[in-house]
Amino acid sequence: MKTITEVLTNIVSNAFDQCGYDRHLGKVKLSNRPDLCQYQVDGAFSGAKIYKVSPMIIANAVLNILKKNKIFSSVTVANPGFINLSLSDMFLVDFVNDMFYDNDLGIPQIGLNQTIVIDYGGPNVAKPLHIGHLRSAIIGEAIKRIARATGYKVVGDIHLGDWGMPIGLIIAELEERINELSWNDIKQKISIDTLNEVYPLASKKSKEDPAFKKKAQKIVHKLQNGHDEYISIWKRIVQVSVSDLKQIYKKLNVEFDLWNGESDSEKYIPQLIDILNEKKLLYKNLGALVVDVTELDDTEPIPPIIIKKSDDSNLYSTTDLATIIQRQKEITPNKYWYVVDNRQSLHFKQVFRCAKKAELVSKDTEFEFLGFGTMNGKDGKPYKTRDGGVMKLDDLLKIAKYEALVKSQTSHYVVPDEKQRNENAEKVSIAAIKFGDLINNRSKNYIFNLEKFLATDGKTGSYLLYTISRINSIQKKANINFEKYKLTSFYSNDERQILLNIVSIGDVFKTAILEKSPHYICESAYQIALSFSKFYNSTKILSEKSEYKRNSWIALIFIVRTFLLKHLNVLGIEPVDHM
Numbered sequence: 001m002k003t004i005t006e007v008l009t010n011i012v013s014n015a016f017d018q019c020g021y022d023r024h025l026g027k028v029k030l031s032n033r034p035d036l037c038q039y040q041v042d043g044a045f046s047g048a049k050i051y052k053v054s055p056m057i058i059a060n061a062v063l064n065i066l067k068k069n070k071i072f073s074s075v076t077v078a079n080p081g082f083i084n085l086s087l088s089d090m091f092l093v094d095f096v097n098d099m100f101y102d103n104d105l106g107i108p109q110i111g112l113n114q115t116i117v118i119d120y121g122g123p124n125v126a127k128p129l130h131i132g133h134l135r136s137a138i139i140g141e142a143i144k145r146i147a148r149a150t151g152y153k154v155v156g157d158i159h160l161g162d163w164g165m166p167i168g169l170i171i172a173e174l175e176e177r178i179n180e181l182s183w184n185d186i187k188q189k190i191s192i193d194t195l196n197e198v199y200p201l202a203s204k205k206s207k208e209d210p211a212f213k214k215k216a217q218k219i220v221h222k223l224q225n226g227h228d229e230y231i232s233i234w235k236r237i238v239q240v241s242v243s244d245l246k247q248i249y250k251k252l253n254v255e256f257d258l259w260n261g262e263s264d265s266e267k268y269i270p271q272l273i274d275i276l277n278e279k280k281l282l283y284k285n286l287g288a289l290v291v292d293v294t295e296l297d298d299t300e301p302i303p304p305i306i307i308k309k310s311d312d313s314n315l316y317s318t319t320d321l322a323t324i325i326q327r328q329k330e331i332t333p334n335k336y337w338y339v340v341d342n343r344q345s346l347h348f349k350q351v352f353r354c355a356k357k358a359e360l361v362s363k364d365t366e367f368e369f370l371g372f373g374t375m376n377g378k379d380g381k382p383y384k385t386r387d388g389g390v391m392k393l394d395d396l397l398k399i400a401k402y403e404a405l406v407k408s409q410t411s412h413y414v415v416p417d418e419k420q421r422n423e424n425a426e427k428v429s430i431a432a433i434k435f436g437d438l439i440n441n442r443s444k445n446y447i448f449n450l451e452k453f454l455a456t457d458g459k460t461g462s463y464l465l466y467t468i469s470r471i472n473s474i475q476k477k478a479n480i481n482f483e484k485y486k487l488t489s490f491y492s493n494d495e496r497q498i499l500l501n502i503v504s505i506g507d508v509f510k511t512a513i514l515e516k517s518p519h520y521i522c523e524s525a526y527q528i529a530l531s532f533s534k535f536y537n538s539t540k541i542l543s544e545k546s547e548y549k550r551n552s553w554i555a556l557i558f559i560v561r562t563f564l565l566k567h568l569n570v571l572g573i574e575p576v577d578h579m
């Protein structure tokens with residue numbers, strides 16, 4: 001289905017055309033002045049320059065044509081040449097119904113026949129998940145779902161960091177303990193607690209003890225060259241780590257289609273080297289093998305990308321390039337999106353340029369780095385535990401759940417069943433954390449403020465869940481079968497505002513996917529919930545005497561719930577029945 005501004009733009013473009021002006025001047029956008037009109041057209045200004053007449057002349061000519069169209073309740077021209085439009089009530093109702101009964105809920109299917117690989121999550125095996133990985137998972141999951149809702153085929157890959165230094169450090173430390181235990185014993189005993197204990201220790205040791213660091217590097221090298229013992233211990237570490245990760249991502253409602261890791265690209269590295277050699281791109285620089293990735297119009301120096309270190313070992317860039325060969329072979333997507341911390345932007349610039357230069361992908365394959373900012377504490381510095389350490393993700397989720405539970409026990413409605421109350425607290429806390437993150441422009445830093453995120457009013461996940469639970473309560477109270485009702489008309493400005501918000505959804509989803517920015521979805525969900533609350537607080541729906549009116553209202557709240565759930569679904573947020 002076309003979005004509302006696409007439909008209106010078509011009508012207004014025809015009017016420009018009929019008046020003898022270029023139809024491209026007829027672009028309709030949401031009004032900057034909602035007090036005056038719902039939509040506006042600014043094309044008369046560009047037209048004035050082309051046709052050397054005043055904008056008012058063009059605007060008035062177009063107005064005379066648009067006035068005859070029944071879909072508008074008002075068409076006016078404002079000095080010095082704005083065309084102001086508002087929709088008739090009947091058209092609004094019809095458009096909302098068309099969206100509601102559309103298979104895709106009116107969301108434009110702009111991605112049909114296109115495939116995207118989205119690389120997100122990116123946790124490192126053996127290292128405990130910390131909050132830095134939270135943003136990638138939350139944002140990536142939302143972008144993946146928005147892309148699917150707009151018709152793309154999307155493959156989400158976690159791209160595990162399973163092949164680098166962290167593994168080397170763990171094995172090096174375990175090896176020091178081998179006197180007491182055999183490799184077999186160690187393998188048997190490794191648990192997530194072992195990894196959580198060993199990694200920070202080994203990491204610290206490597207910073208203080210160069211010999212230990214060297215040892216870990218050697219282990220990585222041997223591992224990557226197929227050392228049997230190391231491979232078998234590595235497999236066990238990956239297994240333990242992955243099963244722990246799966247639990248956490250499940251809690252977060254984040255699902256990956258592929259659990260590939262850096263190590264899976266290993267077998268494509270020889271091919272990568274061959275291609276780079278064949279294309280004469282690889283050259284020696286201070287002992288390392290590198291590819292030059294500068295471009296003519298660079299405004300800052302872009303260093304060459306290192307493919308092999310002087311000791312012949314592979315790097316992060318090597319596995320990222322080899323992974324592209326693998327993905328080309330297995331998926332051949334039209335687009336590659338990487339949801340990674342802003343601080344890695346140079347790395348990806350180098351990787352993308354090298355991949356294009358080496359023709360690992362076709363010319364029209366798109367690479368995009370979807371960077372994000374850091375999550376800061378109230379002091380504006382990267383979020384830490386109380387004693388200044390790195391906050392583990394699991395701990396953060398536990399704290400949030402506890403706070404949500406405390407809050408739910410003091411609210412005016414306490415869910416009677418304890419098990420239910422617990423489950424709710426988990427969902428509410430995850431909703432709060434996810435919405436608190438996604439409402440921000442992805443590339444910016446933001447302040448993590450649990451208290452604010454858990455508030456049931458304001459722009460929060462809790463507010464959205466609460467709004468839906470209010471609709472559920474009405475349904476339950478009156479035992480309504482929503483399916484039987486149809487929106488036929490509306491009666492107040494509050495209702496008009498709800499419908500206008502719904503009508504915008506197609507454009508909202510389109511903008512969100514074009515900019516890969518979930519915050520548009522968050523804002524839209526909030527506006528729908530807010531307009532609904534205003535209407536709901538001032539209306540006695542169930543006791544309304546006119547059956548016609550009551551039925552339409554019941555349909556309206558069902559429509560609101562359906563669209564809110566769609567928003568939450570693409571944000572990866574699960575609703576609760578009652579709260």
Ligand code: ARG
Nearest residue numbers: 119122123124159161320340
């Ligand atoms: N494991 C990496 C890290 O923790 C993130 C991986 C991002 N994806 C990629 N294809 N490089 O920094």
